[in-house]
Amino acid sequence: MRSDDETTERETDYRVPSLQRGLAILQMFNAARRNLSMAEMAERLGVSVSAIYRIVHTLCEMGYLRKLGKNNYELGPQVVSDGFGYLTSRDLVDVALPHLNALRDRTSLSCHLSIREQTDSLYLYRAFAAQRLSVNIPIGTRIPCHCTAMGRMLLSGLNDSQLDNLYQHVRLDDYPPPAPRTLPELRAMLDQDRERGWVLHRSDYSTAIACAVHDHRGAVTAAINLSGPDAVMDDETARSHYRQALQQCARAISRELGGG
Missing domain, CATH: 3.30.450.40 (GAF domain)
Structure with missing residues (x-):
């Protein structure tokens, strides 16, 4: 049986999971880690590659990520811009x-x-x-x-x-x-x-x-x-x-x- 606090929290949870994941992916990059594979991103998020495939593709389309080679990514020019x-x-x-x-x-x-x-x-x-x-x-x-x-x-x-x-x-x-x-x-x-x-x-x-x-x-x-x-x-x-x-x-x- 759920408590009143749990019910209220679920009813007022306005978070957008895909947006959270997209921002979390961008935050993974830093001076020490300039590029990541999609598998590494998925592992850090604790999800499957298929769960973030469309997010990564969208970030690339918008210029926030740039694909390197077959399956490696770095921050794109839009982040700097x-x-x-x-x-x-x-x-x-x-x-x-x-x-x-x-x-x-x-x-x-x-x-x-x-x-x-x-x-x-x-x-x-x-x-x-x-x-x-x-x-x-x-x-x-x-x-x-x-x-x-x-x-x-x-x-x-x-x-x-x-x-x-x-x-x-x-x-x-x-x-x-x-x-x-x-x-x-x-x-x-x-x-x-x-x-x-x-x-x-x-x-x-x-x-x-x-x-x-x-x-x-x-x-x-x-x-x-x-x-x-x-x-x-x-x-x-x-x-x-x-x-x-x-x-x-x-x-x-x-x-x-x-x-x-």
């Missing part, structure tokens, strides 16, 4: 945070920081302006790059070949103007963005100005923006002031990242 990508993003946020907060305080406008993930602009940080008509995009939001000011600055770091490869199978005509509807139109737009060094983008109720942030190699590693209601941003003199403040902020962040 994800790890360094996370660390880089955290370092970037830590560097940018005080600069964006100060920019928000000087201008009373919302500021955002984003990086590019494939064709999306991923929002990593926001300095939210406490006013009724503030623009407030949550951290973790993804927006297609070609539709936003920050996204276009992120794409401006790509050459024509990289841009063609990135958008080879991506449709652009599902978004309203001023978003470009074709790849040649996007390419021409980015040429102007690079030469100008900033992008201004108007939506239904707000305006955003974006600049690129550069790393120690001079590559575009992120983008920042100032965004506010049209009532505030319509004045050309004010907009010029905001743009200069944003560019100074982008240069300060770039310098801390080793950029020129």
